[in-house]
Amino acid sequence: MIKKWYKNIGPGPLIAAAFIGPGTVTVCTLAGVGFGYSLLWAMALSIIATIVLQEMSARLGIITQKGLSEIIRTEIKNPVFKLFAIALILSAIVIGNAAYEAGNISGGVLGLETIIGNKNINFDGFSFNLLSWFIGFVAFFLLYLGNYKVLEKVLLFLVILMSFSFLFTAVITKPDVLDILKGVFVPKFNDTSLFTVIALIGTTVVPYNLFLHASLVKEKWQNIDDLKYARKDTFVAVFLGGIVSMCIIISAASIQAAEVNNVADLAKGLEPLFGNLAKYFLAIGLFAAGITSAITAPLAAAYVACGCLGWSNNLKSNKFRAVWIFILILGVLFSSFGIKPIEIIKFAQIANGILLPVIAGFLVWIMNKESLLGQYKNTIMQNILGFLILGISVLLSLATLNKVFDLNFF
Template identity: 40%
Template sequence: MRLGTSSLVVAAFVGPGTVLTCASAGLRFGYALGWVLLFSVASVFVLQSLTAGTGILARKGLGEALREVAVTPWRRGVLFGLVVLGLWAGCAAFEAGNLAGAAAGVQTVLGSGVEHRWVVAGMAGVAALLLTLRLQALTRILTALVALMGFLFVATLFIAPVDWPAVLDGLLTPRVPEGSLVTVVALIGTTIVTYNLFLHASATKAYWRDEVPVRAWRRELVGMAVFLPVGGLISFAILAAGATLHGQGAEPATVPAFAVLLEPVAGPAARYLFGLGLFAAGITSAVTAPLAAASGIRELFGWRDPDSGGRGDAPGFRLVWASVVLTGLVFGLAGLSPLTIIVAAQAANGLLLPLIAAFVLYLAFRQRTLALPRWYLAAGGIVMLVCAVLGARTLAWVWTHL
């Protein structure tokens, strides 16, 4: 049975940034924020299912839909500027972290004798090679990598001495410990990702183009019900593994440092399990970030998509994803912090996330192929409000870093 494209969503949101955020949450607050991940996965399911409905039921990517409503030059200038900045600059900035994270995973396994810049260059080459594949082949490869990532991180969870009653309490009892508000927002924000909305709509439109829309949308929901909980389980496994060291006063400053901290409780196996899992997290996100930017911008500007397999071979499409990979590679090789571009991208994403979430909800109301239940649309409205809070918090963070 075909399970659709939701593995792309998991591959995108479980990246090195998610690993560090979840690890830090566990180290600082124990299992207390487990409920945040449950809420985040439920929110992603609702929002991404409506996004999939845009691609399958309305047969439109978000870029196409935005182009249709932006009929005046002023609207087009504002919308196009936000989308291009939020997608390209954001994805390019995150790509540097994705490549560095994948390289750190390789070095964690192989040891520090391998020169970092050559590993980063190798990861960029792997990402570029995967991006030349057709959508169906790429989806199968990323599904396998997500499965590998899930196995490795969950194995780490069971190796570590986890307090299971505390796990259950953290999952079922919502609480915000003192000083944890920023971490709560970060955990939600690392799961609800703006560029995933563009990626999922574009991917579902291409993947299910020859299927009956209503049947295809329901099959996509089945795939989401399989893969999104896997993403949540991976995130929680990292949080719980970090929680085993809660109260010991040690917090990793870098992603690979977390594997070192875990060794006292998980033994030598932690290095290999965590390193391979980090590689899978980094390389999957290093593929999906450029793909999301290229798909959204292609649709926004109406570039041709002649490939019946769903992968556009228009020069502009290839130029966008190649520029994202190359920018990430340059920052990775130079060892520079992409803070300036991240601040600009976060500012755009702070505005873009609630706007795109609201637009997805608007499209769900407009489509007539399938009447969605009112309670489901209401759930979408709640998620949209969550996105608005995230956007406001992101803008506040940007203001403090100007």
């Protein structure tokens, strides 16, 4: 039975690995420190929204055997709207992932530094971090192999490692189960927590995962009968990913510290209360979160760019490799030299903020096309959930623009 289960594991764990990056870990940490268990319901809502959208993406990939960016290029007939959509997608995913890649690698570095200390080297007036290059090399090696099965197994191992690390840390803190259940099922928020709620949803419902999932399912499954495995894979992986995020919130809620800005600070804060084990498990979890996102972000960017531009999306094709190598090199350099490309990140936030409702809307529209999906088009219930999530994505978009431009929407 375990062998059959393992055989039918698909890209679900990779999708979970992609959304539980250092950004998600940091937001969950701050949510726990600032609001205790009271925002767990926002993560539960995020899990439901992510499952609904990722199931649509997986279904689209299996039925059509095409990636989402390929379908956008072929299904949008108006040339002006098509050009706008492709430009927005390339800006948000390719340029955005290049900016965020430094954060992914830096997150992995923070985890390692919590355990083994700082490994900066000074050379001719420059200071660079050896651990950034180590994580970059590991990501490069795995992606250059161009073997989906190897990539899947390595990321599955890292996701399991990350899951156990954060789960064990949460258990060590001996949380009150009744308070946790209240946090999950009794929504509470006010003016001070509204933006944190939006941030929790925004770090879980990730635009590039919709592209990544549709492209990866066809690497695993080519038969329509396999749709049931893809749905189970999506549900289990995203649900467990959400549990991991909740465990971070629960762990962070156990300490009262004003100087917690990321999970590395949380690890140090937990050490005097719960011993070295808490610190090490959190650090390992952060390292796994950083390195998995450092692999999936360039991979997603390559799939998106190739789909939008009509290139081959074979893992070993030169153009496919050129895209992810470009993203990875930028990430390593920015992380290693401690450069914070603020303007690029702001641009990426704006583009991603606009992209999410556009892609959610397009996905719901395309999932109702009988000419493309036949009997596998959306049901009435799937459409209702899809439109609810579309409304949430518009709110997220406004929140992102509000944050970048200080528009005082909220």
